[in-house]
Amino acid sequence: MLVSIERENIKRLVDKYSEINVKDAVKFSDFPVSKKTLKGLMEAQYRQPTEIQRQTIGFALQGKDVLGAAKTGSGKTLAFLIPVLECLYRQQWMAEDGLGALIISPTRELAYQTFEVLRKVGKNHEFSAGLIIGGKDLQNELERIHRTNIIICTPGRLLQHMDETSTFHASNLQILVLDEADRILDMGFADTMNAIVENLPKTRQTLLFSATQTKSVKDLARLSLKDPEYIWVHEKAKFSTPATLEQNYVVCELQQKVNMLFSFMKSHLQKKVIVFFACCKEVQYMFRVFCRLRPGLPILALHGKQQQMKRMEVYNDFIRKKAAVLFATDIAARGLDFPAVNWVLQFDCPEDASTYIHRVGRTARYKEGGEALLVLLPSEEKGMIAQLQERKVPINKIQVNPEKLTAVQQKLEAFLAQEKEQKERAQRCFVSYLRSVYLMKNKDVFDVLQLPLEQYAASLGLAVAPRVRFLSNARKRKEGGEAGPADEQGDDSDRELQSFRAQVRGGKNTPAATKSATESQEEPSEEEDAKEESGDSDEEEEEGPADRPAGLSFALDEDDDEDQDEDLRDLDLLTVKRRDIFRLEEEDDDEDVKDSDLDDKAKKKPDKESRFKEAKKAMKRNFKVNTKMTFTDDGEMVQQWPPLQRTAVPAGQEEEDDGVSGINMEEARERLRREDQEFDKQEYSRKVKQKHREKRLKEKAERREASKRQKEEQKGESDSEEEAVAYLDHGDDEEEFDPSSLPDPDKHVVSESEDRDRDDSGKGARKRSYSDSSSESDLASGGKRTRKEDATETAPQPLDTGLSLAEDEELVLHLLRNKS
Numbered sequence: 001m002l003v004s005i006e007r008e009n010i011k012r013l014v015d016k017y018s019e020i021n022v023k024d025a026v027k028f029s030d031f032p033v034s035k036k037t038l039k040g041l042m043e044a045q046y047r048q049p050t051e052i053q054r055q056t057i058g059f060a061l062q063g064k065d066v067l068g069a070a071k072t073g074s075g076k077t078l079a080f081l082i083p084v085l086e087c088l089y090r091q092q093w094m095a096e097d098g099l100g101a102l103i104i105s106p107t108r109e110l111a112y113q114t115f116e117v118l119r120k121v122g123k124n125h126e127f128s129a130g131l132i133i134g135g136k137d138l139q140n141e142l143e144r145i146h147r148t149n150i151i152i153c154t155p156g157r158l159l160q161h162m163d164e165t166s167t168f169h170a171s172n173l174q175i176l177v178l179d180e181a182d183r184i185l186d187m188g189f190a191d192t193m194n195a196i197v198e199n200l201p202k203t204r205q206t207l208l209f210s211a212t213q214t215k216s217v218k219d220l221a222r223l224s225l226k227d228p229e230y231i232w233v234h235e236k237a238k239f240s241t242p243a244t245l246e247q248n249y250v251v252c253e254l255q256q257k258v259n260m261l262f263s264f265m266k267s268h269l270q271k272k273v274i275v276f277f278a279c280c281k282e283v284q285y286m287f288r289v290f291c292r293l294r295p296g297l298p299i300l301a302l303h304g305k306q307q308q309m310k311r312m313e314v315y316n317d318f319i320r321k322k323a324a325v326l327f328a329t330d331i332a333a334r335g336l337d338f339p340a341v342n343w344v345l346q347f348d349c350p351e352d353a354s355t356y357i358h359r360v361g362r363t364a365r366y367k368e369g370g371e372a373l374l375v376l377l378p379s380e381e382k383g384m385i386a387q388l389q390e391r392k393v394p395i396n397k398i399q400v401n402p403e404k405l406t407a408v409q410q411k412l413e414a415f416l417a418q419e420k421e422q423k424e425r426a427q428r429c430f431v432s433y434l435r436s437v438y439l440m441k442n443k444d445v446f447d448v449l450q451l452p453l454e455q456y457a458a459s460l461g462l463a464v465a466p467r468v469r470f471l472s473n474a475r476k477r478k479e480g481g482e483a484g485p486a487d488e489q490g491d492d493s494d495r496e497l498q499s500f501r502a503q504v505r506g507g508k509n510t511p512a513a514t515k516s517a518t519e520s521q522e523e524p525s526e527e528e529d530a531k532e533e534s535g536d537s538d539e540e541e542e543e544g545p546a547d548r549p550a551g552l553s554f555a556l557d558e559d560d561d562e563d564q565d566e567d568l569r570d571l572d573l574l575t576v577k578r579r580d581i582f583r584l585e586e587e588d589d590d591e592d593v594k595d596s597d598l599d600d601k602a603k604k605k606p607d608k609e610s611r612f613k614e615a616k617k618a619m620k621r622n623f624k625v626n627t628k629m630t631f632t633d634d635g636e637m638v639q640q641w642p643p644l645q646r647t648a649v650p651a652g653q654e655e656e657d658d659g660v661s662g663i664n665m666e667e668a669r670e671r672l673r674r675e676d677q678e679f680d681k682q683e684y685s686r687k688v689k690q691k692h693r694e695k696r697l698k699e700k701a702e703r704r705e706a707s708k709r710q711k712e713e714q715k716g717e718s719d720s721e722e723e724a725v726a727y728l729d730h731g732d733d734e735e736e737f738d739p740s741s742l743p744d745p746d747k748h749v750v751s752e753s754e755d756r757d758r759d760d761s762g763k764g765a766r767k768r769s770y771s772d773s774s775s776e777s778d779l780a781s782g783g784k785r786t787r788k789e790d791a792t793e794t795a796p797q798p799l800d801t802g803l804s805l806a807e808d809e810e811l812v813l814h815l816l817r818n819k820s
């Protein structure tokens with residue numbers, strides 16, 4: 001009976017689909033949507049549809065494919081959630097029907113947010129819904145996924161289930177939604193998405209939404225869209241960003257950016273701010289040092305190297321906070337709807353105008369106001385501003401008052417001096433930032449070779465700039481007129497570039513990632529997720545093992561380590577010039593490694609190893625020595641040049657010798673210099689040891705002197721009753737307690753220090769301790785003893801009175817009082 005009533009209702013609604021009049025639709029109830037959906041909307045305080053909702057809901061209800069574009073914060077989420085609910089409602093979808101609707105998001109946070117909105121507006125329906133994102137319990141998902149009607153997911157995790165979960169299939173899918181469609185369809189997700197689409201039925205409805213919608217015919221063909229409706233709500237708008245958003249930019253030297261950020265934070269203490277950085281390692285380092293700088297408002301960090309639990313915690317924390325600063329990478333750039341964000345500050349120039357639009361869109365959402373500040377380097381200004389103008393972004397240039405800038409460099413230097421880990425983080429930050437600039441495609445905006453490296457390093461608190469190998473390569477390439485990696489053409493190089501970018505941003509693209517579809521396609525950036533980028537190395541941000549999701553995550557932790565290692569490897573290579581006092585070293589870019597600023601391990605590289613590397617590099621460069629061969633009358637081949645004369649070298653060093661030259665002056669000098677260095681080192685360490693020995697002897701003499709003095713003082717002293725402590729002699733008659741039997745604590749001190757002295761002097765003196773068993777047996781034999789005996793024979797033992805120390809003390813004092 002109920003079923004037939006419901007069918008009647010559905011029929012009535014469907015009949016009205018063809019009569020939908022967008023112009024007259026002022027309230028949600030003007031659309032033919034189910035009572036359950038309307039109720040959910042009302043309960044969530046959604047009454048009137050926004051423009052994108054108004055324009056798309058009708059087409060979507062009619063079952064058409066839709067490409068929807070509207071400014072950030074304009075309500076695109078409901079524009080696809082309402083049709084999703086109605087689509088399944090129309091068909092009276094049940095748990096047994098399995099997957100009916102699929103919503104794909106580029107990031108876990110966005111998927112989670114959409115899931116929460118769905119839970120609110122769909123709560124009166126009976127469908128099951130699931131959030132399938134990396135970093136969650138795979139087993140749990142595996143058990144439920146085949147009975148889930150609406151899945152909100154990130155691409156990688158979905159594909160993993162498609163590949164590995166035998167009970168899961170998508171053959172009944174009715175409706176597919178790509179949120180942030182341009183991002184999901186871009187190179188980074190290309191392989192994953194192609195593999196997912198292969199698993200989907202062709203007879204589905206598809207909805208694509210974004211503030212910067214794809215117009216690529218190729219993209220649409222990949223999704224087999226059927227005659228889609230293009231809905232560009234703000235196509236004719238003067239600007240592509242919200243009208244309530246005020247946008248400015250400043251031009252700032254790279255080395256001033258940290259000061260600028262600190263000064264900005266100091267002057268916006270009551271605000272909610274998101275600061276966007278180019279890469280994870282920058283966020284990690286800046287987060288650490290800014291926490292220590294204490295600008296006066298809470299700081300949070302969100303990036304793809306955090307474990308999922310941490311990411312969620314930060315996300316929810318920032319939602320709750322009234323005033324706070326969130327340091328983030330581009331994982332927070334799209335879709336996130338943090339309430340009441342006042343400012344978006346782009347510390348690093350965005351990759352392109354689309355990224356800019358999404359980043360600034362985290363403020364000024366749904367009729368609210370907001371401000372955005374873009375920090376540009378002088379070299380980035382022209383190219384970036386031209387792009388923004390072309391994309392109808394109204395942005396004004398403003399100046400920073402240099403007098404208002406607070407310099408923090410010295411403080412950073414001090415932090416780095418205190419903590420080696422911090423210094424390594426700064427070095428990673430330095431390298432990662434440069435790499436992110438190096439890999440940017442638009443060379444009109446990003447030119448890594450123009451960056452003032454020494455000053456930049458100094459601004460991070462580093463005494464010397466690590467030398468970066470890829471910069472040397474870039475320089476060489478530029479001089480040779482070759483294209484950089486980001487300029488290369490063709491799909492393969494693009495793919496490679498994306499993979500590099502993934503690493504820079506925090507995702508991984510390990511060789512293993514190309515093994516299978518499931519494993520491979522992911523990690524377009526730190527955003528997403530088939531392989532969870534877990535394992536943040538930062539202690540403060542680290543989750544305990546108990547928080548780790550099962551399965552995949554451990555393998556990926558290793559990836560993370562690899563990533564870290566890679567940076568360290570970079571640091572090993574790079575690094576700074578050593579002062580070459582004798583001017584013996586050749587000018588070899590790759591070779592004069594030696595980072596005086598790096599840790600000792602790096603510095604103390606065995607000579608052999610570096611020579612080996614040297615040789616390897618020489619081989620790589622295909623250096624060839626010209627040889628001259630002659631033949632004897634007997635036809636025997638003899639090499640004339642280089643001469644085969646060998647130098648007399650000590651045995652064991654022969655293999656190090658090049659074997660082709662005569663006396664190599666350079667080599668000899670180098671060896672001499674190394675020996676000198678070795679000698680200096682030994683001499684220095686000998687002196688340090690000597691100094692320590694002298695100090696120890698002096699201290700010992702002082703201690704002896706002090707103990708002598710004390711003994712003399714004690715001699716003249718009578719038994720001191722006040723110095724009772726909780727060590728009771730085990731007298732037979734406890735009633736007749738004689739305080740004189742109490743050990744003299746001073747004697748313990750003396751005897752202990754004497755023992756220490758004896759031990760120190762290595763004479764193997766018997767070590768006394770209160771738990772010494774011989775002492776115990778002495779005490780156990782009972783009887784009153786004189787203090788002299790105690791002092792000379794053995795240290796007294798505490799008796800176990802069965803009371804606490806405080807009670808023991810009280811007891812002693814009580815006995816003493818009675819005695820007196």
Ligand SMILES: Nc1ncnc2c1ncn2[C@@H]1O[C@H](COP(=O)(O)OP(=O)(O)OP(=O)(O)O)[C@@H](O)[C@H]1O
Nearest residue numbers: 046048049050072073074075076077211335337366
């Ligand atoms: N009809 C509505 N009435 C009132 N508020 C709405 C309505 N639709 C959406 N909102 C609110 O507007 C805000 C932005 O919505 P939403 O996140 O869907 O924007 P968006 O267009 O998807 O943004 P982005 O492009 O950044 O992803 C949310 O806080 C949401 O609750």
